[in-house]
Structure formats: C-alpha cells, structure tokens
Amino acid sequence: MPSQSASPKLAIVIHTEEEFDWNGGFNPTATEVSHGAxxxxxxxxxxEIGAKCTLAMDYAFVTSEQGLQCxxxxxxxxxxxRHVEFxxxxxxxxxxxLSTSFTDKVPEQFSYPGNLPEDEEYNKLSTLTKEIAKAARQxxxxxxxxxxxxxKNTPKILKKLGYKIDVSISPFVDYTHQYGPNFSRYNNDEFLTNTILYWPHTSAIVxxxxxxxxxxxxxPAAYSKASLWRKVMRKIVRAKLHRLSPEGxxxxxxxxxxKYQYELGQRCFILSFHSPSVxxxxxxxxxSTAQAVEFNQKVLAYANWFKNEFKGEFIKVKDHPQVPHDTI
Structure with a gap:
C-alpha cells in the first residue's frame, strides 16, 4: 500500500458528449443530450467523497439545453x-x-480530428474552445x-489555442486498422513536449x-505484435489489456x-468513462436501470477505495504536478 509521502493521484476524466448509436456511424445530426441531470x-x-472531475465536453453537449443546465x-x-474542471x-x-461534403454520415477516417486538414482541425477546435469559454466562463x-x-498537426494547434495538457493517448492500442493513430509503442508514462504535457489514459497489461x-x-509494442509466438506467449502468461474504467x-x-501500475512506478492515474453511461x-x-445503478456505485466504490485504502488523493487534470500552476 502506498505511503503518505508517495501518495498516488487520480484524475476522473468524463468524456462528456452527446448520445449516439455506437454501431451507426458518425451522423452530424445525432446530437441529443438527455443525461444532464x-x-x-x-x-x-x-x-461528497472529495473526488474531482474533469468534464471533457464536446460541442454537442456544451450547446445542448441539458448540457448548459449542468x-x-x-x-x-x-x-x-472547486471540484470540477471544464x-x-x-x-x-x-x-x-461542418463539412458540406458529408451531410448524412462522416467517413470513419474523418471521425479522428487528427486526420483532418490542419486548418479544419484548427477551426473546429477553435470553435469548441470559444463555446466552452462562453458557457463555462473559463x-x-x-x-x-x-x-x-x-x-501530426494537433500539438501545434493545441499550443496556438492555449492548451497545456493532452489526455488523448490510449496506451498499447493501435487504431490504424480503422484509420486512427497508433499508440502501441506508448505505455502510461507522461511526457512534456513543446510546453504540452501528454498524460495517457491509464491502461495496463494485466x-x-x-x-x-x-x-x-x-x-509496450510487444503486446500488439501479431506474430504466432507473441500470441502464444500472451496466452501462456494470460496477458490482457485492461483500462482504468468502469466501462466493461x-x-x-x-x-x-x-496496484499493478503503482508497482511499476506509476503515480498519476486517469479513471475514465463516457458521460452517457451514467x-x-x-x-x-x-x-438497464439496474446496470446504471451498479455502474454509478462502482465509480464511487473505486474512488472510495483509492482514497481510503490506497491512500491516494484526487486532482483535476490541469493540476498534474508537471504542469506549472502559474500558467493556468
């Protein structure tokens, strides 16, 4: 169990977004938000238990009636x-x-913002940044x-728009089969590059x-390699990829x-989930309603365990110790 002098830190990052059909593609008109309460x-x-939340809000949420009420x-x-970061x-x-080329459904390739032309990625994030500043007053x-x-253009865009921290890395995962980024060479290590702190979503090979x-x-890349002997090795040692998330x-x-990541030296953790899951x-x-009750209880149970048994403390993402506080 961690000592008080080496207290681990937990940020709870909620992907705060609209509700959509997870198997229905990327529809520009699917913007409903009914889970604000x-x-x-x-x-x-x-x-109530001292935990802090970082609400990573998208445009559909921040411009919706229930999103604004929340x-x-x-x-x-x-x-x-004081417990919430927007x-x-x-x-x-x-x-x-929005693109005039895709009115009914956006191709999967362009569901990843980093695949957009630089000016389009910048314009979209600039619009979102201004909307959040207006709605959240920060x-x-x-x-x-x-x-x-x-x-490749995201770091430059983030710096231009005044961002300090990026939590987009998903360790050990390669999304290139669906046009996304390849994170298979990343573990959970944070790193600072060109004034941006990169703090990966916590995952582990258990x-x-x-x-x-x-x-x-x-x-980390060894886990995703498709060679036969790597597959056999993963099966023998019963290696599986788990995310620090109540979803699944x-x-x-x-x-x-x-606990496993703490043993390996990790001290700052991200618990994450999608807002509609509440x-x-x-x-x-x-x-189902029963699963919703169980889900919310599981989040609280983990937070209580982290605080009381694991002797950890809660932070907002922007309060990560590697971020100079006087710049935020």
Whole structure:
C-alpha cells in the first residue's frame, strides 16, 4: 500500500458528449443530450467523497439545453465548482464548421480530428474552445481528442489555442486498422513536449505473473505484435489489456490496474468513462436501470477505495504536478 509521502493521484476524466448509436456511424445530426441531470448527480456524489472531475465536453453537449443546465448548476455552486474542471473533447462530426461534403454520415477516417486538414482541425477546435469559454466562463486548458484521434498537426494547434495538457493517448492500442493513430509503442508514462504535457489514459497489461506485467510495460509494442509466438506467449502468461474504467471492467479489475501500475512506478492515474453511461440505455455498457445503478456505485466504490485504502488523493487534470500552476 502506498505511503503518505508517495501518495498516488487520480484524475476522473468524463468524456462528456452527446448520445449516439455506437454501431451507426458518425451522423452530424445525432446530437441529443438527455443525461444532464444524471451526470450532475454523479459529479455531486463524487464531490461528497472529495473526488474531482474533469468534464471533457464536446460541442454537442456544451450547446445542448441539458448540457448548459449542468454547466450552470456546477458554476452556481461555490463548493462544487472547486471540484470540477471544464475541458475540451472534439467530436469533429458534430462540431462546426461542418463539412458540406458529408451531410448524412462522416467517413470513419474523418471521425479522428487528427486526420483532418490542419486548418479544419484548427477551426473546429477553435470553435469548441470559444463555446466552452462562453458557457463555462473559463477557457479550457485540457484536451481530449474524440476517439483519441490526435494527429501530426494537433500539438501545434493545441499550443496556438492555449492548451497545456493532452489526455488523448490510449496506451498499447493501435487504431490504424480503422484509420486512427497508433499508440502501441506508448505505455502510461507522461511526457512534456513543446510546453504540452501528454498524460495517457491509464491502461495496463494485466497478468498474474509480475515479470510479464513488467515486460509489456517496458516494451509496450510487444503486446500488439501479431506474430504466432507473441500470441502464444500472451496466452501462456494470460496477458490482457485492461483500462482504468468502469466501462466493461469490474471493481477488482480497476483496483488491479491501479496496484499493478503503482508497482511499476506509476503515480498519476486517469479513471475514465463516457458521460452517457451514467444513465441506462445510452451506451453498450449500461443497458438497464439496474446496470446504471451498479455502474454509478462502482465509480464511487473505486474512488472510495483509492482514497481510503490506497491512500491516494484526487486532482483535476490541469493540476498534474508537471504542469506549472502559474500558467493556468
């Protein structure tokens, strides 16, 4: 168990977005937000145990009636606002300026903002940044690309728009089969490049064997290699990729990711999930009222465990210790 002198830190990053058909492609008109009250309740419940949330908000959410109500209620509560950071989450298929070439469905390639031409990616993120600043009364400094889709022009755009932290890296994962970025060579290490701090979403290669966990953490690309002997090795050591998330993972899974990564030297963790999962029937992870209750209880149970048993502390993303506070 961690000592107080080496207290681990947890940021809860909520992908705060519209509701859409996860199997129905990228429809520019699918912008409904009906879970604002449930999201506000989840944030308030986390605040009650001292937890802090970073709401990475996309354009559809921040311009919706329920999204604005949620933002306004947070801002109106002096205690609650101290526990919340408003950040940016770019879903390019619903974020103006919209392409006149794709009115019904955006091709998967362009669902990743980093695949857009530089001026289009900039214009979309600039529009979102201004909308968040207007609605939330604070300019975002934390960025999460939709579908983790950062590209070669993203760092320059982030710097130009005043961002300080990017949480778009999804360790160990290669999305190139669906036109996305390749993160297979990344583990959970944070790094600072050209004034932008890159803090990956926490993931881990879990295995009952410590040497296997250590090997894949230090050689992340080895996990995704498709050679036969690599596949056999992964099966023998029972290696699996787990994300620090209540979506698809149990409380025990989440605790193991945290403990295993702490043993490997990680001290700053990101717990993440999509905002529609706080209400039943909106994501594949929560399809009934009972599952919604279980989901929200699991988030609170993990946060309580992190604080009380793991002796950790809660932070907003922008309060990561590597970010100079006087620049935010």
């Amino acid at each position: 449930e999201l506000l309740a989840a944030v308030e419940n986390l605040k 933002i306004n209620k947070i801002n109106a509560d002096d205690e609650l606002i 950040a940016a989450h770019l879903h390019p298929w619903v974020n103006p300026p 300019s975002p400094v934390t960025y999460l690309a939709g579908r983790y889709g950062i590209g 295995s009952p064997l410590p040497f296997a966990r250590k090997y894949f953490n230090h050689s 993972f149990s409380l025990t899974d989440m605790q193991n990711v945290t 209400k039943s029937g909106l994501t594949p992870y929560v399809e």
